[in-house]
Amino acid sequence: MELTLSILIGFMIIGAIFAIHAKDLLSAVISVGIVGYSLVIVFLLLKAPDLAIVQIVIETITLIIMVAVVLDSTREELKIKNDFKSFTNITLSIIFAAVLLFFFVQATADLNSFGQHSLRMADAYVTGAAEKTGSINLVTGILFDFRAYDTLGEVTILFAAALGVLTILRIKGKK
């Protein structure tokens, strides 16, 4: 299980690195798709079908939109020169990544090993959740009952995104 997940995550990292360095923007978009669809398989292996359905649908829609944008505009990437400024940028990002890695290792040292989570909080949610909420699908029961504020926030974010696209991207004003 851990080996399969590691292979998939390595595949995702290769896809992401290729997406940055690809000369053709269309192949960059396709390799971003590799990351998303590998994530779907990871979710299925970790037994989260709810997330997998959402991820596969959203990934397909964003891929369609990005391919349409690339085909409609240009397929060539901008040429960027290597000068002093890019050198400082690269050095800064490497230092930042090292600091982040240090604190990540510190933070994960105290966690339980993979597959043996501590169930202190989850126990209270999972035991008798079907009777408490009346819904057999525990994920929906938790999302719309115990954690309804989370769902409200997600929906509000989507609403704000649509509002932002309608107002900011408009070039001609409304008459």
Add this chain to the structure above:
Amino acid sequence: MKGMSIIVKKVTQLLSGIIFLYGIYIITHGHLTPGGGFAGGAIIAGAYILLILAFGSDTIKLKNIEKGSSLTESLAIFIVLLLAVLAFFLGSKIFFANYLPKGQLGEIISAGVIPLYNIFIGIEVAAAIITIFLALIIFKEEITK
């Protein structure tokens, strides 16, 4: 945006209805099987996007659809908030409380308010994705004209 060839148009006509029905199934069975408002709404939006891409903006009046979808989106999120506020007047005085009878476990009409939330959040998600997609096309066409 131009439409695609007659093969794509015919296949889209056959498929988009089935995809739409599948989205409705995912939404209404959200409290029984994996899925729910978000997944189902995105599938419904996918059916519409398929139609728009296949038929192009010549045969479909995109601006009228965009008006409708942004109105639907605003109404759906308003109804979700209204359902949550209704809990203050029916049952316990908690925001997002489940005030309807829970019914038999596993039946399609059960779980109180959860199916209603699922339906309206599904409508909201579908309308929001369609609005964003249409806005990108319409604004692009306004530039090129």
